[in-house]
Amino acid sequence: MIVRSLFFATYRDMAGHDELAVELPSGARVADLVGSLRARGGGLARLPDSPVVAVNMDYAPLATELADGDEVAFIPPVAGG
Amino acid sequence: MIVRSLFFATYRDMAGHDELAVELPSGARVADLVGSLRARGGGLARLPDSPVVAVNMDYAPLATELADGDEVAFIPPVAGG
Amino acid sequence: MLGGALTPADGAALLFWGVVREQNDGRAVSQLEYSAYGPMAQREMLRIADEARARFGTGAIHVVHRVGRLEIGEASVAIAVASPHRGEAYEASRYVIEQLKQRVPVWKREGYLDGHAEWVPGFAPAVEAAR
């Protein structure tokens, strides 16, 4: 299956992209996606190993199981207001 | 000496006037003015014997000594906002 | 109302309006009339704004109260606070409206749907020191 990873602010600067399509085995969880991204090396190696993520626009724990087409956003500390 | 008494809201309704010039002996205090007004009878007899007053636009206790030309406002409970 | 109040040091602005409601204590209100001891009301509102600025360290505070007849949905009072920080803006705004209700010489006459009208009971201002 394929999931879309979105990067914002400092994570965007690390990743060098706004988004990345990632292929994962079915049954994969958010934690597996994080591991897969960090293993690519480059700036992505600096992603925290427990980042805050939102799956399809809901904050979700790392144990969340992913489905094909899910949108996983990596959310660095927010600073609105 | 002469002081101006001003009446508002329910006190205005009691007094039947917006204001009244009152002649008082020199050295008179607010309490004396209140007594003098109540003694006139009619609606003014229903003025409380310890009303809240402002002398020249400052809230002032009944013991405040008055001077010629002072403006004494009788302030029923306020309800702005 | 806030236009002239903000300076480059301000990070928050808060505008409060008190608005005429259709109901007060369960009675259907058709209209309101405010009257005031105008010059003293003006002075007390300035004093309250000064107190709030000193107490909470805000920037400019402007307070306006209307008099005369108001319809439902119209604002009777507006309080604008500019402040470096938001916490102080909320505290100052709240302070101003609570003090205003307790000591500014303004009175309210409510007209009800049954044609009856009466002065709304209010707060007796505290009288402190001898002058």
Next chain:
Amino acid sequence: MLGGALTPADGAALLFWGVVREQNDGRAVSQLEYSAYGPMAQREMLRIADEARARFGTGAIHVVHRVGRLEIGEASVAIAVASPHRGEAYEASRYVIEQLKQRVPVWKREGYLDGHAEWVPGFAPAVEAAR
């Protein structure tokens, strides 16, 4: 922004603006740029407004956050609350801005007078239940 929010049941309206300041933690700020995860930010702001309405019993609550470049003195966020009573209006407005700062996916890049720019450190949103 408040125009459509007020109903005849409302006795208070409160409008909060967060404004770009010239200083943040003692550094002279020349400009700011906000970016957001737009669709999710929109959703979180609606959720926060719903929570505040339910928790404090207010009327309508509208929340708007700007993105892109802002100059000093411009508003970055506006929160409008209509409410039957003023106490609840203040509490709801405060709830919305505090929650917004903790969980709405918006980021701020500050530019300083020395030409340097950086992402402002913020809050890590709490992640609760598994879905």
